[in-house]
Amino acid sequence: MSNVSYTKITRDGxxxxxxxxxxxxxxxxxxxxxxxxxNGLGLGIATTLVLIASNMTVSLIRNIVRPEIRIPVFMLIIxxxxxxxxxxxxxxxxxxxxxxxxxxxxxxxxxxILGRAEAFAARNPIxxxxxxxxxxxxxxxxxxxxxxxxxxxxGFGTLxxxxxxxxGESVSWMSITLFDDYSGFLLAILPPGAFxxxxxxxxxxxxxxxxxAKRQPPETILVESLESNKLS
Amino acid sequence: xxxxxxxxxxxxxILGLFAVLGTGMVSYTYQMTxxxxxxxxxxxxxxxxxxxxxxxxxxxxxxxDTIEVIDPLLGSNKPIKIYRARMDKLPVAAIxxxxxxxxxxxxxxxxxxxxxxxxxxxxxxxxxxxxxGLGDGIEAERSNWVFAFxxxxxxxxxxxxxxxxxxxxxFDQFTGATITPRVVVKAIYKTLKYYSQHRxxxxxxxxxxxxxxxxxxxxx
Numbered sequence: 001m002s003n004v005s006y007t008k009i010t011r012d013g014x015x016x017x018x019x020x021x022x023x024x025x026x027x028x029x030x031x032x033x034x035x036x037x038x039n040g041l042g043l044g045i046a047t048t049l050v051l052i053a054s055n056m057t058v059s060l061i062r063n064i065v066r067p068e069i070r071i072p073v074f075m076l077i078i079x080x081x082x083x084x085x086x087x088x089x090x091x092x093x094x095x096x097x098x099x100x101x102x103x104x105x106x107x108x109x110x111x112x113i114l115g116r117a118e119a120f121a122a123r124n125p126i127x128x129x130x131x132x133x134x135x136x137x138x139x140x141x142x143x144x145x146x147x148x149x150x151x152x153x154x155g156f157g158t159l160x161x162x163x164x165x166x167x168g169e170s171v172s173w174m175s176i177t178l179f180d181d182y183s184g185f186l187l188a189i190l191p192p193g194a195f196x197x198x199x200x201x202x203x204x205x206x207x208x209x210x211x212x213a214k215r216q217p218p219e220t221i222l223v224e225s226l227e228s229n230k231l232s
Numbered sequence: 233x234x235x236x237x238x239x240x241x242x243x244x245x246i247l248g249l250f251a252v253l254g255t256g257m258v259s260y261t262y263q264m265t266x267x268x269x270x271x272x273x274x275x276x277x278x279x280x281x282x283x284x285x286x287x288x289x290x291x292x293x294x295x296x297d298t299i300e301v302i303d304p305l306l307g308s309n310k311p312i313k314i315y316r317a318r319m320d321k322l323p324v325a326a327i328x329x330x331x332x333x334x335x336x337x338x339x340x341x342x343x344x345x346x347x348x349x350x351x352x353x354x355x356x357x358x359x360x361x362x363x364x365g366l367g368d369g370i371e372a373e374r375s376n377w378v379f380a381f382x383x384x385x386x387x388x389x390x391x392x393x394x395x396x397x398x399x400x401x402x403f404d405q406f407t408g409a410t411i412t413p414r415v416v417v418k419a420i421y422k423t424l425k426y427y428s429q430h431r432x433x434x435x436x437x438x439x440x441x442x443x444x445x446x447x448x449x450x451x452x
Binding site for chain 1: 239242243246247250251253254255257258261262264265268269272275276363364365366
């Protein structure tokens with residue numbers, strides 16, 4: 001287990017075992033916040049920060065904490081980091097904090113974070129755990145941003161509107177208005193739009209995977225699937 | 233048996249240790265960020281207030297010169313904050329943080345700025361849970377709707393004009409959303425009524441209430 005290759009960890013987080021598409025974890029914030037690309041990016045970064053901090057700490061203490069109390073200890077660690085991130089965002093990214101609102105404290109309830117602590121960080125050395133957190137976090141952020149972009153384009157006709165709230169005036173070039181006088185398409189912004197969008201994206205990922213599988217020689221697939229069975 | 237108890241004690245100690253560490257980290261972050269958060273909140277209030285009453289029109293610390301009142305006309309049975317703008321101690325305007333309690337998605341929090349003579353200096357929606365794309369036209373960033381109140385008063389329009397066009401009033405509704413604009417118009421009308429009944433009292437208490445608010449903030 002400890003000799004998992006770094007390439008595989010990265011691939012797992014970004015694509016093969018993506019939190020949102022494959023593990024289908026953390027849907028509550030994912031669906032609620034992905035109404036615009038900027039919100040998605042903001043929550044993605046916050047989640048990634050918490051994930052890195054919690055994976056690092058859990059990996060650091062993995063030999064001290066006994067199995068019977070590991071879950072409460074992990075929860076304590078995660079909750080502390082989330083509160084710290086929430087306070088920090090309130091202090092330094094006030095506008096974004098107001099937009100994300102309740103979903104920052106709710107990062108605690110994102111099962112993906114406890115999931116990574118339990119499934120990976122508790123059994124692997126620190127560097128691997130940090131890499132796992134980064135790739136899982138980036139994978140999650142990518143889904144948030146892609147889904148947010150699609151919903152924002154269809155719903156509002158803009159892309160990265162109000163990005164300056166998050167990163168300051170210097171990135172106002174990121175905000176694009178694609179259609180002038182666009183009346184908006186409500187379905188995309190409301191929760192059903194999130195479900196439909198996520199479903200279509202997950203389907204698209206499966207199609208791509210199938211296409212890739214067809215191109216590869218069958219032996220490789222056999223080895224890979226065996227390996228992933230062992231892991232899970 | 234002894235071994236079991238020993239194990240439990242060790243586990244509990246480890247758990248307790250992490251609780252202390254976690255709490256320590258959170259309280260350290262809290263102390264570090266507290267001044268900045270307070271300042272952000274103050275700036276946010278000031279930004280909202282200055283969007284309707286320009287900083288040139290008053291020279292008092294408007295965000296501190298407040299009173300809290302309870303009146304059903306303001307949409308709540310809880311205390312509602314009123315900010316007072318003054319120029320050289322003379323009253324300029326009152327900004328009432330009133331509520332439209334019957335919005336489609338619950339309370340709609342308003343800032344209703346009323347000049348001393350009773351005309352509206354402006355209205356802003358501070359927060360709401362109306363349907364995105366339909367009811368959120370009440371936000372100043374999304375449409376011009378809320379600017380239609382500037383310069384209005386209890387006599388402009390008269391009683392029956394204070395409604396949406398669908399109900400025979402003077403103000404626009406939105407396509408597909410009548411409830412939201414209707415309740416906002418009603419709330420502004422009631423706020424104006426409250427102001428006309430209590431104008432002198434609103435601007436009267438200065439020292440007493442200012443000091444009361446000082447005490448309250450110290451208790452936090």
